[in-house]
Each structure stands twice: as C-alpha cells, then as structure tokens.
Amino acid sequence: MKMFIIVKAQKEALHQWPEAPEEVLFLRNLHRHIFYIEVKVPVSHEERDVEFILLKRKLEEFLNYIGMNLGQMSCESFAIRIYGALRSEKFSGPCVTAHSIKVFEDNENGAEVVFDG
Numbered sequence: 001m002k003m004f005i006i007v008k009a010q011k012e013a014l015h016q017w018p019e020a021p022e023e024v025l026f027l028r029n030l031h032r033h034i035f036y037i038e039v040k041v042p043v044s045h046e047e048r049d050v051e052f053i054l055l056k057r058k059l060e061e062f063l064n065y066i067g068m069n070l071g072q073m074s075c076e077s078f079a080i081r082i083y084g085a086l087r088s089e090k091f092s093g094p095c096v097t098a099h100s101i102k103v104f105e106d107n108e109n110g111a112e113v114v115f116d117g
Contacts, residue, residue, distance in 0.1 A: 004040045004099060005048060007056040011035045011063045015070040030069070036110070037063075037082065038102040050094050058086060058093030065091070075103040075111035083115060 012034050020027035039059060043049045062085035070078065079101040086096050097115065104110030 003043050003046065005043055005050060005052045005055065006041075007039050007052050007059060009037045009056065009059050009063060011037065013066075013068055013070045015073055017074070018072060033105040034107070035075075035078065036102075036104040036107045037078075039082065039086065039098050040100045040102075041086075041096045042099050050096055054093045055086075055096060058091050061091045061093070062086070075105065076113055078103045079111060079113040083113070 012032065014030050014032050016030045017027045037059070039055070041050055041055065059082065062082065065085075066081070073081070082101050082103075083098050085091055086098055089095055099116055100112055100114040102110060102112045
C-alpha cells in the first residue's frame with residue numbers, strides 16, 4: 001500500500017514564452033494566468049508523517065515569495081522550483097520531498113512532474 005497527502009493552491013502570475021510557435025504568437029507576450037498547483041507527498045502511516053496544513057503554509061509562503069512575474073517559467077519549470085522550495089529550510093514548515101507536482105494554467109492545461117518511483 002502507498003499513501004500520499006495532497007495539498008492544492010493557486011497563484012495569479014504572469015509569464016511568457018518568447019519562442020512560441022507562430023500559431024500561438026500571443027504567448028510570446030507577457031500574459032496572465034491563475035496557476036493551479038497540486039503537490040503530492042508520500043507518508044508512511046495513516047496518522048501522517050507531515051501535517052498537510054503545515055505543508056500548504058510552506059507552499060503558500062514560497063508562492064508569495066516569488067512574486068507576480070514568473071518570466072519565461074513554464075509549468076514544468078514552476079513545478080521544479082516548487083519542489084526545491086519544499087525541500088528547503090528557507091521557508092517555514094516541514095522540509096519534504098514531493099512525489100509529484102502538477103501545475104495547470106487556468107485549471108485547463110498544464111504539466112505534472114514526477115520526482116520518484
């Protein structure tokens with residue numbers, strides 16, 4: 001049996017893709033999204049190794065820290081940055097190693113990065 005806790009958050013931010021294909025040329029310009037984030041962390045027992053409220057606070061602290069402009073960060077890059085922040089002692093809360101992180105633009109299209117298994 002495998003068990004995970006899952007926390008979700010959202011972040012209003014701007015980003016752009018300078019090398020976007022001609023068919024989606026508008027993506028080359030800075031544009032706004034609501035990014036929907038889902039973090040999945042393994043736990044070893046049903047009383048949780050990590051309290052998800054504390055984990056969510058850590059995630060939200062990081063999201064506030066990075067500000068509004070994500071620059072050229074893709075959903076995949078954003079997930080990798082979140083992974084690093086959750087493992088860091090820079091932000092309050094438990095240091096965890098996520099199993100996977102999903103990042104969606106406007107809760108429609110996005111990416112999932114799986115970090116183990």
